[in-house]
Amino acid sequence: MYITKREIVYLKVIEKERDGIRLSTLAKKLNIRPASAFEELNHLEGKGLIERKQSLILITENGKRELYKAIKAHRVVEELLTEIGIQEDKVCELSTKFDTDIPEEVIEKMYEYLGRPKKCPHGEDIP
């Protein structure tokens, strides 16, 4: 499944709220209008990445899997870029330019090649 940068931003916020999050709270955290958030949530729900229980929005198991995959891709690419000599403070921005375009099997190869790193160059866990 292809997930967009914007979907990742939403999923990150939703995933943090174990008991679910209200639309108004989500919109506030993302600094957008509730109507825009509502529209994006419909996409996420259509892809099976979130579910709604009454007025609460929750991430699905599928959503978590896709989010962790995206986070892994980002951090593995950061590691690889550091490995080839790119400055640590540049790798996050660079990785964001293409991390979600790389097929999962390529990310796995990079991950193996790097010796299954536990952390990205910024000390964040690689899921």
Ligand SMILES: [Zn+2]
């Ligand atoms: Zn990082």
